[in-house]
Amino acid sequence: MFFLKVWLLMDPLSKLPMFATDDEIAIAIVGKKRASHWKRGALIILEARGFPRVDAVHGGRPVPLIRKWYNLYLGLEKSYVQSTQEIGKDNWEAWRLKREERNARKPQLGLDGRCQSVLLYMVAHPDAQTHVAIPNAGAFTMNRLAEKGAIVADGVDRDGDTEWKVTEAGIEEAKLISFWHHGK
Template identity: 45%
Template sequence: MAEDLLSTLPLFATDQQLAVAIVGKVRASMWVKAVIPQLEKKGFPRIDPLHDGRPVPLVRRFYEGYFGITAGFNAAAPDGKENLGMWKSRRRVRKASDE
């Protein structure tokens, strides 16, 4: 199993530290510039101004929710608008031969 690099970070980590831990050194710069702004729109923890970093436990919790880990195995993403009208029951017509 791969080493959990998030657990090696300080309580508040910089974007660069998080990037290296999450996607590796090679892709870290791209992730900081392109991915973090997109993730912030989905609830990725913001930088805490007092500590000048993002809270690592909340980053971990964000990813657990992002991947559905905290929801369990029964969770499923919606696949579109429900059309309950299509499930109306039809009466079965009985034939004399059925009785």
């Protein structure tokens, strides 16, 4: 019992407010030098394993629950032998859901870099309808975009060049490309 009281007095979590920020928690758990690394990597993994979430009303994570979570995580409430023999349990369903969310935001047509830049240019400049009017576009690039369903032939201009029009699928793909690469 005496050891537990001394440990609680030395416990860095006991110096935090009841609801602490991720920075404060990271410093208390792993120290200043490794705090940013812990927040970027370990915190995501720990949240998947049930680490207490940020309380929106109080703007921080509840420190008493963090202490309790670590006691369970480190096996302090069980015998040491029993906790070292347990196999780790990951929340694969949470990882699968995150992967599906990410893949839904990912460009879907499988366009290479040149096709993506040509498509983005065509969406931004609807008056550019032939490969001559579009930078870095050639007949091959336009045909590849047409194969993927991003554009369709819309006739021939007076010079004999095929005019192209962006499809709805092409507009949606351009939005996904912009968000995926530029966050817009």
